[in-house]
Amino acid sequence: MHAVQAAPTPLSVAGLCKCLGDESRLSLLCLMGVDREVCVCDLVAALDAPQSTISRHLAQLRQCGLVVARRQATWMHYRVNDALPEWALTTIETLVNEAREQLGLQPLQGQCC
């Protein structure tokens, strides 16, 4: 009887907003959409920013619990965490929809891997 995984701190409203309050992270969410899994290499290609910057922002989104990652060989696939509480999911959906228009970013079609 032991924890398989560290108990994640429950998501705070301020924590969610801090995460969404950065244009790079918002862009990443726009590119992955709420129901799609995307590869990091596609994100790096789409957002011309250095790879380390993208990776750092993805790590922050992961730490907040907003996205989950899955490894497939050397590639990492990210998607929005659908186990988030209702209030967080609906907020993300609303804001990502609006941000897509503001930033002109459409969800990626799975391409690289």
Added chain:
Amino acid sequence: MHAVQAAPTPLSVAGLCKCLGDESRLSLLCLMGVDREVCVCDLVAALDAPQSTISRHLAQLRQCGLVVARRQATWMHYRVNDALPEWALTTIETLVNEAREQLGLQPLQGQCC
């Protein structure tokens, strides 16, 4: 034919989230609710923090366009700006409702003035 008021920059998603990503500002919105007008002195009393801190956060909420202020004699009354776009109003409502439970803050009843 001249502008009566400076054209406000349209609210960006990241801008809204930055504003909501601070616990003090979130608390202020929880105390005023989405339909109530409250006096600064009540806000200062409710959130024990120095008056300058409260005033600074209110100014930021005003600059973002999230709240509007009305002067009545020496007192200032703040309320959520109901002219915000749909996506912003529904987001604020959802997040303020959740933050109220997380922070244990109920909307104020108009008391001081």
Added chain:
DNA sequence: TTCCTATATTCGTATATCCGGATTTATGGA
């Protein structure tokens, strides 16, 4: 093993943000 590619992390630096005391501004009353 060694090499190659994808991703993550480290590190130093630059910038942004938050804080609270002190001061200023605005208003009403004496």
Added chain:
DNA sequence: TCCATAAATCCGGATATACGAATATAGGAA
């Protein structure tokens, strides 16, 4: 006019956050 109160703004300092180059790690293939 002068005074008192409410709120806004200024200021210096502390802390947090973002950045990108360099490096480390992980996995697959040869």
